[in-house]
Amino acid sequence: SKRIFTFRRGAADRTADAAEALGLKGANLALLASLDVPVPPGFTIATSVWREAQGAEGGLPQALRAELRAAIEWLESVTGRRFDGDRRPLLLAVRSSARVQMPGVAETVLDIGLNDRTVEGLASELSDPAFAYRSYRRFIESYAALVFDADPSQFEEIADEERERAGWIVEPETPVDWRALVARYQDHLDSEMGAVLPQTPLEQLFSVITASYASWRNPLAVAHRLIQGIPENAGLAVTVHAMIFNERNYHSGTGRAVSRDLRSGQSRLSGEFGFGARGSSAIGEKPPVLDMAELATGACREFPADLSELTRHVRRIEAHAGDAVEVDFMVGDGELFLMQSRIARRTAPEAIRVAVELVKEGLIEESEAILRIDPASLDQLLHPTIERSADFVVLGRGMPASPGAATGEIVFTSERAQALANENRPVILVRNETYPEDIHGMHVADGVLTIRGGTTSHAAVVARGIGKPCVTGVGSLRINAERKTLHAAGRVLKEGDRITIDGSIGDVIEGAVPLVRPSLTGDFATLMEFADRARRMRVRANADTPIEARSARSFGAEGIGLCRTEHMFFEGDRVRAMREMILSSDEAGRRTALEKLLPIQRSDFIELFEIMAGLPVTIRLLDPPLHEFLPKSDAEITETAAMLGVDEAVVKHRIAALEEFNPMLGHRGCRLAISYPEIVETQARAILEAAVEAGEKTGDAVVPEIMVPLISLRKELDFVKERVDRVAELVMAERGCSINYLVGTMIELPRAIVRADTIAEVAEFFSFGTNDLTQTVYGISRDDAGNFLSTYVRQGIIERDPFQTVDVEGVGELIGLAVEKARRTRPDISLGVCGEQGGDPASIAFFEQTGLDYVSCSPFRVPIARLAAAQSAI
Ligand code: PEP
Ligand code: MG
Numbered sequence: 001s002k003r004i005f006t007f008r009r010g011a012a013d014r015t016a017d018a019a020e021a022l023g024l025k026g027a028n029l030a031l032l033a034s035l036d037v038p039v040p041p042g043f044t045i046a047t048s049v050w051r052e053a054q055g056a057e058g059g060l061p062q063a064l065r066a067e068l069r070a071a072i073e074w075l076e077s078v079t080g081r082r083f084d085g086d087r088r089p090l091l092l093a094v095r096s097s098a099r100v101q102m103p104g105v106a107e108t109v110l111d112i113g114l115n116d117r118t119v120e121g122l123a124s125e126l127s128d129p130a131f132a133y134r135s136y137r138r139f140i141e142s143y144a145a146l147v148f149d150a151d152p153s154q155f156e157e158i159a160d161e162e163r164e165r166a167g168w169i170v171e172p173e174t175p176v177d178w179r180a181l182v183a184r185y186q187d188h189l190d191s192e193m194g195a196v197l198p199q200t201p202l203e204q205l206f207s208v209i210t211a212s213y214a215s216w217r218n219p220l221a222v223a224h225r226l227i228q229g230i231p232e233n234a235g236l237a238v239t240v241h242a243m244i245f246n247e248r249n250y251h252s253g254t255g256r257a258v259s260r261d262l263r264s265g266q267s268r269l270s271g272e273f274g275f276g277a278r279g280s281s282a283i284g285e286k287p288p289v290l291d292m293a294e295l296a297t298g299a300c301r302e303f304p305a306d307l308s309e310l311t312r313h314v315r316r317i318e319a320h321a322g323d324a325v326e327v328d329f330m331v332g333d334g335e336l337f338l339m340q341s342r343i344a345r346r347t348a349p350e351a352i353r354v355a356v357e358l359v360k361e362g363l364i365e366e367s368e369a370i371l372r373i374d375p376a377s378l379d380q381l382l383h384p385t386i387e388r389s390a391d392f393v394v395l396g397r398g399m400p401a402s403p404g405a406a407t408g409e410i411v412f413t414s415e416r417a418q419a420l421a422n423e424n425r426p427v428i429l430v431r432n433e434t435y436p437e438d439i440h441g442m443h444v445a446d447g448v449l450t451i452r453g454g455t456t457s458h459a460a461v462v463a464r465g466i467g468k469p470c471v472t473g474v475g476s477l478r479i480n481a482e483r484k485t486l487h488a489a490g491r492v493l494k495e496g497d498r499i500t501i502d503g504s505i506g507d508v509i510e511g512a513v514p515l516v517r518p519s520l521t522g523d524f525a526t527l528m529e530f531a532d533r534a535r536r537m538r539v540r541a542n543a544d545t546p547i548e549a550r551s552a553r554s555f556g557a558e559g560i561g562l563c564r565t566e567h568m569f570f571e572g573d574r575v576r577a578m579r580e581m582i583l584s585s586d587e588a589g590r591r592t593a594l595e596k597l598l599p600i601q602r603s604d605f606i607e608l609f610e611i612m613a614g615l616p617v618t619i620r621l622l623d624p625p626l627h628e629f630l631p632k633s634d635a636e637i638t639e640t641a642a643m644l645g646v647d648e649a650v651v652k653h654r655i656a657a658l659e660e661f662n663p664m665l666g667h668r669g670c671r672l673a674i675s676y677p678e679i680v681e682t683q684a685r686a687i688l689e690a691a692v693e694a695g696e697k698t699g700d701a702v703v704p705e706i707m708v709p710l711i712s713l714r715k716e717l718d719f720v721k722e723r724v725d726r727v728a729e730l731v732m733a734e735r736g737c738s739i740n741y742l743v744g745t746m747i748e749l750p751r752a753i754v755r756a757d758t759i760a761e762v763a764e765f766f767s768f769g770t771n772d773l774t775q776t777v778y779g780i781s782r783d784d785a786g787n788f789l790s791t792y793v794r795q796g797i798i799e800r801d802p803f804q805t806v807d808v809e810g811v812g813e814l815i816g817l818a819v820e821k822a823r824r825t826r827p828d829i830s831l832g833v834c835g836e837q838g839g840d841p842a843s844i845a846f847f848e849q850t851g852l853d854y855v856s857c858s859p860f861r862v863p864i865a866r867l868a869a870a871q872s873a874i
Contacts, residue, residue, distance in 0.1 A: 003049050003064055004071050007033040008041035008078055021046045023097035023237030028340055035320060037313040037338045040093075041078045042241025043071045047099070050213055050235035059210035068205065071240075079242050084201045088125055089118035091135075091243040092205065096212045096236050100228070104220030105236060106146055106212040111139040111243060113201040116182075123175070131248055133178035134171065140185045140197060143204065147211045148195045158184050209238050244337050246330035247276040251304040257292050259318040259325045262350035265357030265523075267318075269296045269311055271326070273303065305336040317341050322364050323372070324354045348377035349523075356523040359530070366530040367874045373527060375841040375868040379403040379504055381524055382860050383469065386502050387514040395488035395499070398474030399453075399786055400506040401460035403860070406447030406469040407500040407512040410493055412484055414441025421445070428499055430486060432479060433783075434459040436628045439570045442468060447501045449508060451477050454786025456771050456803040456836055462567075464836070464858040465542060467551065469503035473786035477508065528556060528863060531870035537847065538854035539865045540616070542834055544568060546604075549611040552859035556866055559616035560608065561767065561856020562707075562834035565683060566624050568604050569597075578629045579640050583654050587678060594682040601683065605690030605704075606697070614700030618767065618834070618856075620746065621683050621720070622672055623709040625663035630655050664772075664781065669710020673720045680720055684727040692735050705742045705765060710772070712751035714758045717743075721762055746834070747818055748772035756818035760825035767856070768815055770835025770843075774802050777811050803836065806843040816850050832856055841868035848872035 005013035005022060012034045018027035026044030033039045045064065052061045072083050072090075081090035091113040096106050114122070114136045123132035144150035162181050163169070172178040189195045198204050215221070216236050225232060246252050255273030260266060271292040295303050296311070310329065317338075318325045324344040330337045346354065355369035364372075383404025386392075408426035411417045414437065420427045421444035429445035431438060433452045442448050442462055446469070450459045453472040463470030478487040484495040491510070493499065500509040540561030541552030545568070549560065569578045574597070581593035608617055631640045631651070641648040660666035673680040684706060691702040708720045721743045732738055745752070745759060748769030752759055760766070775782045780789075782803055792798045798807075806812050822829050832854040837843035839857025844865060847855055849872070857865050 001048055002046065003052075004043050004045055004067050005030065006041075006043040006071065006074060007039065009033055009038050010036045015046075019099040021048070021237070023047060023099060023239065024101070025095050025097040025340065026237045026239040028342070029239060029241070031320075032317070032338050032341060035313075035316055037316060038336055039339070040241040040244055040337050041075060042092075042239060043075070044237050044239040045209065047235035047237045050216070050237070051233060053210075053213055054233075059213060060206055065206065069202070072202070072205075075242060081242075083113055084115070084118060086117060086121045089113055089121050091118075091122070092240050093243050094205070094208050094212065095239045095241075096215070097239065098230075098234055098236055100230060102221055102230075102236075103224050104215070104218040104222075106215035107142075109139075109142050109146055109208050109212075111135045112143075112204050112208060114139050115197075115199040115201065115204075117199075118201070119182075126245075126248070128248070129175045129178065130171070130173075131245070133175070133182065134247075136182055137178075137185070140182060140189075143197060143208065144185075144189060144193075144195070146215075147207050148189065148193050150189070150193060150195075154188065154192070155185060158188055205240070212236065212238055244330045244332040244335075244339075246332050248333055250275055251331070251334045252276040253304065253331050255290075255292065255329050255331070257310060257314050257327045257329060258344050259314045259327075260344070260354060260357075261293065262324060262344060262346050262354060265350075265353040267315075267361075269293065269314060273331075275304075276331075304334050305331045310336055313338055319363070322368070323358065348373070348379075348381055351377065352381075352523045352527050356526050367534055369527065370530050370534055370867065370870050371874060373867060375864045375871065378524075378864050378867065382863065383467070383504070384515040385504065386500065386507075386509070387516055390513050392500070392513050393489075393510040394507050395491065395493075395510050396474040396476040396508045398449075398471045398506045398508065399455050399460070399790075400502075400504055401450075401453075401455050401457070401472040402448075402463035402468060402470035403504040404447075404467070404469035405500060405502045405504070405513070405515050407498060407515060408446045409496050410486055410499055411441075411445070412479065412481060412495060414438050416495070417441040417445045428501060430479065430499075431459070433457060434462065435632075436566070436570045436624070437575070437632070439567065442466065447471075447503065449474065449477075449499075449501050451475065451479060452786070453783060454789065454803065455801060456782045457786065458783070461771070461836065463503070464839075464860065465544070465548060467858070467860040469501055471501045471503055471506050471508055473790075474506075474508055475787075524863075528866055531866045532556070534870035534874055535866065536873045537844070537852060537869045538832075539862055539869060540618075540832070540834075540854055540856040541859045541862055542838070542856050543608070543859060546607045546611060548859055549608050552862060553611060555859055555862035557615075557859065557862045558854075559618075560612060561618050561832055561838070561854060563608065563617065563619045564623065565601070565620060566622055566628075568601065569629060574600055575629060576640075576643060579631060580644060581679075582626045582629055582658070583640065583644060583651060585654075587676075590676060591678050594678055598682050598686050601686035602690045602693075605687055606694045609690060609694035609702045609704075610698055613698060614702065616703065616705060618705040618707050618744075618765075618832075619683075619687050620707040620709055621670070622679055623669050625658075625660060625666055625668040626672065627655070627658045627660065627663065630658065664775070664783070670708050670716045670720055671710065673708070673723070674716065677719075677723050680723045681727050684724045685731060688728055688731045688739055688741060689735075691739055691741065692731070692737060701740070703740045703742065705744060707765075707767060708743070708745045709769070710748060711745045711759065711763075712749045712755075714755060714762060717745055717759060717762045742830075744830070746772075747815075748835075749776050750814065753814045753818040757821035757825045760822040760829055763822075763829070764826075765830040765832070766818070766822055768818070768831075768833045768835065768852075770806060770811065770815075770833060770837040771803065773814070773835065774807065774811050777814060778802060778807075800842075805840050806837050806846050808846055812846055812850070819850055819852070830854075839865050841865075841871070844868040845872040 012030035015021040022044045081088045083090045095108045119136045123129040253276040257271040273290045326344040328340040358364045386405045408428040411427045426446040428447045430449045448470040450472045486493040498512045500513040540559040541557035542562040543549040543552045577596040584590045641651045695702045742764040744765030745763045746769040834856040838855035839861030
């Protein structure tokens, strides 16, 4: 097959899969040449030749040597220069590349073709011996480094000796001194390394290509391929082109031009240009750098080439790419050459700005704009981020549990957090792990840091829900609760010392680091409109409080997919009534306590229904093990005993009786409803009465969705549904109206999956609880997973944390099974997800494929889910 592919302005040999055959650089230069923009003429040796060369004698296939000679002749005729010519010598640059970026392979080698003779020819041609010798010196250094693996510092030492001997300062000042220096370089190679710099340019070229091929096996490159899953025999392409003398004088230089101002999205060049007068300028004087944007406004006129010509070429490349591009270019003595182009790198706000602008200009479709934005990058728009250019000390690294950065004083208890927050002092709540009673502290804190736990631990879930930055599982930190100190990286921090956490990365940083707070721009909203037009799945939010519900709506949530009612019970009076209910010795006592909770819950629900204005609201019945509500400290126990009018010993005894070995697999979910039906009855009444009242108030019909957690048996659901239906009949009779409501279930246990067809006979909707489902399918505790799952990922045993991204082969397969069974029983059943994966883009793609109706996620993830749902529908 064809080994060598030539290119010059206006003409390039190309193949179907250019990057595969010619490497990134070769393919790009061929593309630029075919777009008729000025490129240095040259050729690329295809990756297939690299494969051919493996095992070839001397490292190069014989046939290639002959073809290289012919290619050089072609290049001589195109450039009007001669390889090894005494006059106007042809000099070459060699740049290798694979079909993807490959760190560790050979860098560029410049000025191949220089030898003791041609350097003099170049010097007299340009009347610039210093430039010619400077190039020769650089060539010897880089050739020796690549081909002989020479240590560059040895050349520095030789230069120092010569400097002292001949008395020059920055570089040799006469041709005699220059000749002496390069002669010493060559002597050094000979005497110290037994190596000779070939004086035949073709030999130089062969050796550089051979050494470039060998660099494929550099340890860094091997490791990179292993990690990225790139095949070992993908191979390297080598591009050879004529040198541009971009470092010659003030008519020369190197620049980078971006086709657009990425901040404004406007089609206007930006970037910079540096004059290439290196070495020839007076000592200490740096050649100036020009701002392309300023140049484009005509503010300065020193650009050594034709700016309008550059602008025209960049436009052409942008139009071809259909996106903002970044172009590396060179100017050699006033003549412009484009060396490389790529899609312009940008921040999330810039990416959105440009995508929206390109749609406006009619250059791309809305669907294309949607696909160009990484949903995860929207986090940058929704939360403050750390000013990365700032200097800081990282104390430890944990799990990125809830995005955004926050700075504040260290506090170790929720009470202390509350006290400081009352004085408007920002705080970071630092705990070993958090419990329901910490929710209060988390609400007032600016950020949360836990020593233990993973990405679905209590702290992580709550923090994401309320949009607080959170880092979990920083095992290298230690809390001394007695001394109120935090021990980190050999330092001891006290309560009140400032720290910064970055919940997008998992960093814990000493002191206050400047934060950047991005604003939601109009473009962001426009992008969301594009997404809403493209997606099929609905997006709801997990919201338990009015604050969350409002923020969910402001982010475009189309209802509430999960209201965890237990989160309503952790505060003040509510937790007291809850404790009274749990610790009562009989049903009558529980009913009395529940009577107190009823109006509180009803008014909570009314508020939620009002905020959601007729959108669907799924309310889940009480789920967590009851002991989570129990008093823990002695003071709380004393208070509870007084409230109940019993002895402290009785309270303690009752608490001990409620203790469980495995609370997450214990007395929780619908099991509570079956033990204490009065809880269901009270909650159902609160929900249904609220629906009537909110409906009357707002005029929007409210259809509450009552959701039963942790079902594994159809009969469990029958039991609970019967209670709900009975209450509904009572409420309708009392209020003299009819109420539309749905009763459905969470699917979060393997048995419920297997029996989904029979459960769907009762359930009017399913919501997959992927947190518990993953926990029970894997048999991995979601609260302890952080301790070992990261090792699994590092060891390559799993690719990703299955709590974050759905495990398609295992848990995903089961979800698919349940969907199929449910629809067989009840074709119009509503199917959603309310576990954390509801906000994870990769999981959302799977849920789209599986045909779910909606996903539900933390309010702050709603925009991410909207975009991800759109991408997966396109
Ligand atoms: C779940 O298990 O996925 C779920 C949403 O419920 P919770 O996280 O409250 O257990
Ligand atoms: Mg659950």
